[in-house]
Amino acid sequence: xxxxxxxxxxxxxxxxxxxxxxxxxxxxxxxxxxxxxxxxxxxxxxxxxxxxxxxxxxxxxxxxxxxxxxxxxxxxxxxxxxxxxxxxxxxxxxxxxxxxxxxxxxxxxxxxxxxxxxxxxxxxxxxxxxxxxxxxxxxxxxxxxxxxxxxxxxxxxxxxxxxxxxxxxxxxxxxxxxxxxxxxxxxxxxxxxxxxxxxxxxxxxxxxxxxxxxxxxxxxxxxxxxxxxxxxxxxxx
Amino acid sequence: xxxxxxxxxxxxxxxxxxxxxxxxxxxxxxxxxxxxxxxxxxxxxxxxxxxxxxxxxxxxxxxxxxxxxxxxxxxxxxxxxxxxxxxxxxxxxxxxxxxxxxxxxxxxxxxxxxxxxxxxxxxxxxxxxxxxxxxxxxxxxxxxxxxxxxxxxxxxxxxxxxxxxxxxxxxxxxxxxxxxxxxxxxxxxxxxxxxxxxxxxxxxxxxxxxxxxxxxxxxxx
Numbered sequence: 137x138x139x140x141x142x143x144x145x146x147x148x149x150x151x152x153x154x155x156x157x158x159x160x161x162x163x164x165x166x167x168x169x170x171x172x173x174x175x176x177x178x179x180x181x182x183x184x185x186x187x188x189x190x191x192x193x194x195x196x197x198x199x200x201x202x203x204x205x206x207x208x209x210x211x212x213x214x215x216x217x218x219x220x221x222x223x224x225x226x227x228x229x230x231x232x233x234x235x236x237x238x239x240x241x242x243x244x245x246x247x248x249x250x251x252x253x254x255x256x257x258x259x260x261x262x263x264x265x266x267x268x269x270x271x272x273x274x275x276x277x278x279x280x281x282x283x284x285x286x287x288x289x290x291x292x293x294x295x296x297x298x299x300x301x302x303x304x305x306x307x308x309x310x311x312x313x314x315x316x317x318x319x320x321x322x323x324x325x326x327x328x329x330x331x332x333x334x335x336x337x338x339x340x341x342x343x344x345x346x347x348x349x350x351x352x353x354x355x356x357x358x359x360x361x362x363x364x365x366x367x368x369x370x371x372x373x
Numbered sequence: 374x375x376x377x378x379x380x381x382x383x384x385x386x387x388x389x390x391x392x393x394x395x396x397x398x399x400x401x402x403x404x405x406x407x408x409x410x411x412x413x414x415x416x417x418x419x420x421x422x423x424x425x426x427x428x429x430x431x432x433x434x435x436x437x438x439x440x441x442x443x444x445x446x447x448x449x450x451x452x453x454x455x456x457x458x459x460x461x462x463x464x465x466x467x468x469x470x471x472x473x474x475x476x477x478x479x480x481x482x483x484x485x486x487x488x489x490x491x492x493x494x495x496x497x498x499x500x501x502x503x504x505x506x507x508x509x510x511x512x513x514x515x516x517x518x519x520x521x522x523x524x525x526x527x528x529x530x531x532x533x534x535x536x537x538x539x540x541x542x543x544x545x546x547x548x549x550x551x552x553x554x555x556x557x558x559x560x561x562x563x564x565x566x567x568x569x570x571x572x573x574x575x576x577x578x579x580x581x582x583x584x585x586x587x588x589x590x591x592x593x594x
Contacts, residue, residue: 203587203590257542257545260538260541260542261542261543263538264535264538264539264542264543265539267535267538267539268525268526268535268539271526271529271530271531271535272529277593280590280591280593281525281590281591283590284521284525284587284590284591285522285525285539287583287587288518288521288522288543288580288583289543291579291580291583292518292542292543292546295546295572295575295576295579296545296546298546298572299545299546299549299550299572300549302553302568302569
């Protein structure tokens with residue numbers, strides 16, 4: 137199958153799984169004993185948070201691949217940038233959905249809890265990364281510098297997390313991936329939760345492919361512009 | 374590497390001794406910051422004693438931004454950075470030299486900052502050795518990552534705005550750990566065995582290693 141059809145298929149799959157998550161989350165699953173309908177955010181919030189972490193993981197790996205001389209290729213740089221951009225969108229979604237849940241549950245839109253603070257810092261950290269990508273005009277310089285910045289962010293995240301975890305924390309502990317791997321959620325609620333993870337991951341994959349294609353087209357366009365300019369100059373001599 | 378570091382550090386410190394930008398401009402800035410904080414808390418002056426550790430680290434962070442920008446604006450004039458690369462100096466040496474030179478300048482600033490806190494905010498400081506070590510290691514952490522970011526952004530048009538955006542979120546753990554460590558030390562609750570000091574050491578070590586390894590990639594044009 138051609139590449140384009142594959143991408144369309146991934147897109148269609150993402151749309152369908154998100155649609156099913158939507159229906160399951162809003163209508164099929166029951167409200168929670170304690171949280172009532174608020175629990176329905178659980179089908180979205182942890183899933184988008186996971187995608188944000190996944191996106192930054194991909195950015196870090198791709199940046200490492202670019203910095204390592206044996207695998208140095210602009211493809212890695214473009215992939216790192218595309219994934220970081222999608223990651224920023226999902227981090228913002230994580231904060232927004234978390235706030236919507238936090239207001240009725242904790243009574244506040246925002247609290248200085250460990251995970252909230254880490255996530256907010258993560259957002260500004262990668263906004264900085266994206267801003268840095270815009271200031272360098274030279275392609276190689278941009279790729280190298282943003283790869284180093286991505287590595288700095290990657291090393292920083294666990295330290296940021298550790299430092300804010302030492303504040304007393306309000307956030308729930310992990311529901312699915314807790315230490316003894318014994319999920320506290322069962323039945324159709326658990327399935328919907330897992331479906332949420334799957335559907336948003338597929339959305340992420342589709343968005344990164346699309347963003348990567350745009351980045352690659354821009355890259356080629358820059359090359360062509362330079363070539364055309366050279367031809368015009370040489371032609372006039 | 375150490376030879377290159379020594380050359381760069383001595384060069385930067387000599388320039389500072391002759392131009393006195395840090396002493397004549399950044400030091401007054403630190404004093405202004407201390408006064409402005411006092412305005413912010415004017416309703417509850419006793420609160421200044423409680424929040425002094427945090428204010429110390431915020432002031433340190435802001436002044437290190439200025440010192441870092443100064444350190445690399447030296448290299449953008451007359452293509453000095455290109456000359457540095459052409460001399461064939463070890464990039465890791467340039468990095469260490471820059472970190473060391475700015476660290477010396479920051480230590481001078483922080484001595485005055487501490488004096489300011491004692492005099493203006495009436496904070497009683499004990500355990501001066503612990504406080505000084507915590508201040509030194511935290512500042513080293515800020516500069517370890519700050520020098521890398523300044524080198525990346527010094528030649529760009531948006532250097533004044535992009536450096537704070539990049540640096541502040543990354544050094545957030547230093548601000549948090551430094552403040553907590555100072556609070557504990559002032560309260561006499563913990564010395565250098567405090568986990569917060571451990572986190573500062575970890576931060577500085579991690580970013581010094583990364584900076585030394587990657588400065589070559591950052592410096593190349």
